[in-house]
Amino acid sequence: MSNTFQKQILPWLLPFVVLIVWQVVSMLEVVSPSLFPAPTAVLESFYDLVVSGTLAEHIQISLYRAFVGLLIGGSIGLLLGILNGWSKWSFFTFDTSIQMVRNIPHLALLPLAIVWLGIGETSKIFLVALGVMFPIYINTLHGIRSVDRGYVEMGRMYGLRGWQLFRHVYLPGALPSIFVGLRYALGVMWLTLIVAETIATSDGLGYLAMNARQFMQTDIIIVTIIIYALFGKLADMIAQVGEKNALRWHPNYRK
Template structure:
């Protein structure tokens, strides 16, 4: 890491620290009721409680497993359909219109139907997460394939590339930046969907912990759950950015400055 990056690495944390300080000050002064918004210190105390009784690790593990399993299912299907429609125009004519019609339906509006179809078990939550993450990945995969420079494809053919080799060495790398952008969008939607699904119907996970705490007016635990979702979302986004920097080092938009 360069000296310039080290010198500026603290800057993104200035605003969060100021917000936390103001939040604590207003709460300590009685300007914020603890029944509405507990102070950061009270939230930390709630964190210590759930760590000691072992529920934190259990519920975070359950939510993370649901989120990424649903992401894997929906993302894989969407990636395959995006590739299919991007490479073969005849497939686009048969499939794309149906996909676009489904995309316009708010997937969270399907919760009553999904509960009737699958109950309140794991299947319903996985279905909602998979449906939510699918469309950004599909659109960006399809757009990425169609945006590959035809000149590069023709050059690859001149050098003897065809079929799988042409796809893996020219088409897929050319579409990768768009695909990873779709992944980042989908990771955000993944956590939003899971929050709603777990709050409405779950017997484990962070959303269940928040619902249970709300019934007993434990606002410190509710706020803790919101923060946990935010942290998990941020970690997921950092992982996606890491993959961008790792896999797109050759791309002019991702060249790392010394």
């Protein structure tokens, strides 16, 4: 019973308390309802957006941008991390340049991305890809370079070389760090998408929020914020499930 409470009920206790406090504050009209609408008003706006099909349309576009950017940026970051972690020549050739680019706030490149790539999908996907690439790169590089040398030597004693050595020793040893990078990158993905969709666009959840701001529709703005939070939590849960399945052999991930 205590284990069920700890894993399934306790994580949702604080959001539930916040919801109750929010409803009470709104009912007492401590703040103007136009600035801080009640949860019931937010729920009503959510229902209207769902029924009209507007919400599904914007969500579909945002998810496309997010996961295409994640696929592109994550793949590049993973490959560069593996390459630089595996090869000293590659590390000394590319890592310094990558670190210099990494320290440039990628959201500051938004105006330049619009000039270069226009206001279409390409600029938004580019920013998301750039944002997620570096967390995955850093953690993959760290994971590859942190593999116990004793395991590497043992693998070589068993005749493992090249791809076989990487597959059976380096990759399993680096997976915990790679998944940490993935989970961090998922947060950066949503953050980047929010900013990219609030500038020079006509669709997506960010546009929905900015359009609602112009008409002082605070309830719709809160709906988009909650949806972003739920998608972020869902993405992290999926990453956790993948992490547990991929690392079932690891003693720290066993029940």
